Amino acid sequence: MSLSWRQSVRGRLVFLILTPILLTLLALIALTTYWTRTYTDRQLYMKVASDLAVARSTLQLMQERQLEHLHFLAQAFELTELDSATLARWQEVYGLDYLRLLPSSAQHSLTSSLPSSAERLHTQLQAGEALRGLSVLSAQELASEFPHLVAAARVEILDTPRARPSDAREETRAMFVRSLYPLRDAQGEVQAWLDAGVLMNHNLEFVDQIRDLVYGRDALPSRGIGTVTLFLDEVRISTNVPRHLEDEDFIRAIGTRISADVAVRVLDQQAVWLDRAFVVSDWFISAYEPLYDLQGELIGMLYAGFSEGPFVEMYRKTLGELGITLLLILLVSAVLVWRSAYALFAPIRHIHRSVLAVQSGDSSVRIGPLKHQDELALLAQEFDSMLDELDARQEHIRQAAERLEQKVTERTASLQEKTAELEASIELLKATRAELFTKEKLAVLGELTAGIAHEINNPAAVILGHMDLLLAELGEDAQPVQEEIDTVIEQVYRIQAIINNLLQYSRPGQMIDQLxxxxxxxxxxxxxxxxxxxxxxxxxxxxxxxxxxxxxxxxxxxxxxxxxxxxxxxxxxxxxxxxxxxxxxxxxxxxxxxxxxxxxxxxxxxxxxxxxxxxxxxxxxxxxxxxxxxxxxxxxxxxxxxxxxxxxxxxxxxxxxxxxxxxxxAQINPEDEATMQQLLSGLGVV
CATH class of the missing domain: 3.30.565.10 (Histidine kinase-like ATPase, C-terminal domain)
Incomplete structure (x- = not known):
């Protein structure tokens, strides 16, 4: 009677060995797929959120620099010196699209155009405070105030896949980064306003600067595209997103519109989008956030993102290579196990044939004493002697078991004691690790506060210097506003005190002297x-x-x-x-x-x-x-x-x-202070 390979010992051995290997490989592939996808998605969304934060900071920095330029003009020139030629020259120097001087009477027109809901903006204008931010002018306002920018602001609206239906074919409004700075006389009354703006429609320098900063060389995989976009409502007015991702000629998708699902989330619900999204012609890992003008009205969106395709391709390629490698390993293992099993069970095949002969009724066949000293003969001889030794070894095992039980009891007590000590050591290690983790974060915080303190102390010193100069210039005329001046000086000193506290926080060794x-x-x-x-x-x-x-x-x-x-x-x-x-x-x-x-x-x-x-x-x-x-x-x-x-x-x-x-x-801990000081010194904070 012959057995199939599935019924043979060798076949079952191969099956038992390869089954756990196969299950392990399948589980490894599944876990690798899940971990890779989860980790990759989380990292991609964290990166695009960081990219959007850089874009937002760049836009805010652009506004702050524009206001600093107006502040410089206000400090450097008298009101009578700011004629049209001077304004035109500085407009070109600062790269502005317009720079004009508005009389103080224009304040009424500025405030009257604002909605009643913009209470804070009303208050700032009436108080003569400087303003900066985004502003949108209609086609009529643009033609009336800045006719030379009408053509530059015009954007042709293109049909866009997945966008909400719209009959609009042209965007004639203009988005500006705008700043207003008051010019005051010696009595502090506003005499005029410096009004400056940069047109963001077709402003390619802004989006390309952010793209080059965030998506520089080696920032993305091969063929990966990083993009930044500025929206006026749903329309792209400045972008480096290509119209067609596969085209060799790079054509910017200015005039295309945002996809419907993103529009509902960001424009209708005024929430941040952080997910994959369809952008013009392909899927991108995207981050969108709403933009608001000086009045607090929603006017558009800011976008940063990069193409999803290269990451999907890398993901699939990695899984393919992993699968092929594991299948090759499984195939080689099967061949090696099969061949090894054949050689291993050769003696058993002889015994199996003898047993089958006895089962078939041939009573003359015996395993008994064999004439030839082969494997089976040695096995038969050893079997008889093994039975004789079995009783003796059984008694020996019983005595050994009693001794072993006693040793196990002793070892168990010792092990329990060691386990308790180990648990205490682990708890101490966890506490030390958590403390070190917190101190590492505080080290980063110390470096950050030191930089902030340096940047704030400079303008605080300038304010104090100007207040001293103002008191010296006004003399007795300062009496009506002396209380306000004293308040300003007191608050500046309070700012400096807070900054000193921040510096002391980054240099903890110096805090002991201030008790x-x-x-x-x-x-x-x-x-x-x-x-x-x-x-x-x-x-x-x-x-x-x-x-x-x-x-x-x-x-x-x-x-x-x-x-x-x-x-x-x-x-x-x-x-x-x-x-x-x-x-x-x-x-x-x-x-x-x-x-x-x-x-x-x-x-x-x-x-x-x-x-x-x-x-x-x-x-x-x-x-x-x-x-x-x-x-x-x-x-x-x-x-x-x-x-x-x-x-x-x-x-x-x-x-x-x-x-x-x-x-x-106060109970100062010198060891803790020294440890913190050493840690911050090693990080370059102190």
Whole structure:
């Protein structure tokens, strides 16, 4: 009786070996596909979001520089010197599309053209404040005020796949980056306005500059295309998106319109789009955000993105190569296993033939003593001797088992002790790792604050210098506005104090020298007066309770900085109007029995889930769209530097309670300060 290869031992062995290998390979392919796709998509969306942020920053920087140019003209020239020739010359120098001087009487026309909803803009114009931002002029306004820009602003609207139906064939409106700067006389009255603008219709330099910055060499795969676009409503007025991705001749898709699904999301719902989208002729990894003019009206969109095709091609190529490699491995393994099994089971085939002969009824066939000393003869002889040894070994095994059980008990107790020590070491390692991770983030924050402080101190010094010059020039004439001038100077010094705190935060070793005695209740009351106007504006009621006594050692300005941050965070957690904040101080004892003070800020707002409350003190972690995730991290670090702590208790839907614990005498930790200083020095912050 012959057996098929599926019934043979060799066939079953090959099947048992190859089945786990095949299942493992299939699982590996599936997991690789999932992980690759998930990780790739997340990275692509993170990159395009970063690209959009660069585009947004470039647009804001363009506005700020334009306003700086007007500020320079206002400082460098008298009003009578700003004739048409001078304005034309500086218009060319600054690359402006128009630069004009409006009389102070034009302020009425500026404010009258604004909707009643633009209250902030009304207030700024009436107060004579400088303005910058985006502005859209209709075809009639453009022809009336800037007829030389009518042709340059005109955009032919093209039929675009996947766009919403529209009968419009031409866009005649113009989008400008616009700035208004007041010119004042010696008494501070606005005599005229400097009005400047750059036309964004067909402004290729703007979008190409951002593209070259974000999508430079080696930023994208081969044949990958990075693009930036400025929209007026749904129409592309400035872009480097090609009309047809496969065309050899690069033709910009100016005049094409956005796809319908993106238009609904960004223009109708005024939300940010961060996903793949169909752009003119192909799919792109895209990021869109709405744009608003000086009046706060939605006027268009800003876009950044790159072609999806090269990434899909790389993804498919990688999966194909992986699949082919794994199939080759499986095929080679099958051949090797089959050949090895054939040689391995050669002696068994002889025994199998003998057994089959006995089963067929041939009683004369015996395995018994064999004349030839082959494998089966040796097996038969060893089998008999093995039975004799079996009893002796069984007794030996029983005795060994008893000894083994005793050793296992001893080893188990020792292992449990070692396990407990290992668990403690792991917990310590986790805590140390988390602390190091936080300090690495703080190192980056230190470098950032040092740069910001340098940039802000310069204009603050300029303001103080000009205020001194203004007082010297006005002399006794400054008496009517002396209180306002003193307020400006006081606020500038306050800015410098805040900047100094930031610098000290990036150089923690210098903070120990700024300790002094202060009355906690007085500091809390003074801090509340700083933010009371903002709280009353939202209709928030503050319930005060001051039970702490005496003074503590600390830094007044840094404590105020922490309290302002907690009060404003509490205000953000409350509804648009109304709500309640409880502000209290009371005595406090540390775990070691050291006396101190507890300052609590409690709100009845939305509260936080446990997973959010566990991370709010991490640097750069935030749940607000316009937050930076630094306020609570800096606040906790400031409190801990003096031996105190900042903790939170929160319940979702009920509210949050932040408590500051401070010792009567500051307890500086020199080892922690030295470690932080060494870490920041290694990163080039200190």
């Amino acid at each position: 002094h005695q202060m009355e906690v209740n007085r500091v809390v009351k003074d801090t509340l007066s700083l933010v009371r106007h903002a709280l009353e504006k939202k209709g928030i009621q503050v319930l005060e309770s001051y039970q702490a006594q005496g003074e503590i050692e600390g830094n007044r300005q840094q404590l105020q900085q922490v309290l302002v941050n907690l009060l404003l965070n509490a205000a953000h957690a409350l509804p648009e109007q109304g709500g309640e904040i409880r502000l209290s101080t009371q005595p406090w004892l540390s775990k070691t029995g050291t006396e101190g003070v507890e300052i609590c800020v409690q709100d009845n707002g939305c509260g936080m889930p446990a997973e959010v409350a566990a991370r709010i003190f991490e640097p750069f972690y935030t749940t607000r769209e316009n937050g930076n995730g630094l306020g609570l991290s800096i606040s906790q670090s400031l409190v801990r530097r003096y031996g105190g702590d900042l903790c939170v208790e929160s319940k979702l839907g009920v509210g949050s309670r932040f408590c500051i614990h401070l010792h009567r005498q």
